Amino acid sequence: GDSVTQMEGPVTLSEEAFLTINCTYTATGYPSLFWYVQYPGEGLQLLLKATKADDKGSNKGFEATYRKETTSFHLEKGSVQVSDSAVYFCALRVNTGGFKTIFGAGTRLFVKA
Amino acid sequence: EPEVTQTPSHQVTQMGQEVILRCVPISNHLYFYWYRQILGQKVEFLVSFYNNEISEKSEIFDDQFSVERPDGSNFTLKIRSTKLEDSAMYFCASRKERGEMNEQFFGPGTRLTVL
Numbered sequence: 001g002d003s004v005t006q007m008e009g010p011v012t013l014s015e016e017a018f019l020t021i022n023c024t025y026t027a028t029g030y031p032s033l034f035w036y037v038q039y040p041g042e043g044l045q046l047l048l049k050a051t052k053a054d055d056k057g058s059n060k061g062f063e064a065t066y067r068k069e070t071t072s073f074h075l076e077k078g079s080v081q082v083s084d085s086a087v088y089f090c091a092l093r094v095n096t097g098g099f100k101t102i103f104g105a106g107t108r109l110f111v112k113a
Numbered sequence: 114e115p116e117v118t119q120t121p122s123h124q125v126t127q128m129g130q131e132v133i134l135r136c137v138p139i140s141n142h143l144y145f146y147w148y149r150q151i152l153g154q155k156v157e158f159l160v161s162f163y164n165n166e167i168s169e170k171s172e173i174f175d176d177q178f179s180v181e182r183p184d185g186s187n188f189t190l191k192i193r194s195t196k197l198e199d200s201a202m203y204f205c206a207s208r209k210e211r212g213e214m215n216e217q218f219f220g221p222g223t224r225l226t227v228l
Contacts, residue, residue: 043204043219045219098169099217100158101158102158103148
């Protein structure tokens with residue numbers, strides 16, 4: 001079935017370091033891909049999305065490119081801040097049936113000052 | 114900006130009790146969802162709802178669970194007889210219509226604690 005695999009955390013970085021969180025997916029058809037962020041004690045916020053191959057989603061300095069050939073959607077940011085500390089979820093949406101969203105396990109990011 | 118709202122933010126209940134979690138989706142949305150997140154784990158799909166009926170449900174969504182849209186604005190999740198393992202954050206989401214470009218908007222969640 002459809003699934004998302006993302007790198008295990010926690011990831012600990014110093015402020016201004018480069019961030020990569022790997023995400024790969026398995027899906028039939030052509031899913032849309034997403035990154036959601038969950039700050040401590042809060043709900044899910046959409047960070048960025050891409051709906052077709054080679055699309056690049058970007059927001060708040062984060063970006064991810066939909067790579068169909070490698071079935072990947074890795075999240076990157078050139079210079080992280082302490083305020084980026086959160087859990088990041090890679091997700092895909094099946095564009096059939098009930099259009100449910102399937103989430104990865106989440107990667108916790110800690111950014112030290 | 115319109116948003117999905119959920120009440121209560123935190124619900125504490127005794128094992129075996131019924132709970133109803135409430136959601137108000139964005140007003141012109143047609144597709145509604147419930148997801149749950151057990152503490153420290155991933156977000157899991159429970160059920161999707163469209164045109165007043167369930168369009169898809171996961172294996173988690175057993176006979177103890179039901180959903181309802183009792184009026185034009187609310188979307189509820191009922192757990193008939195709660196178990197300890199039902200303790201989780203429950204997220205409601207809504208979506209406007211079919212099509213790849215339509216976003217799924219999540220509510221802030223209701224934390225359910227079963228004692």
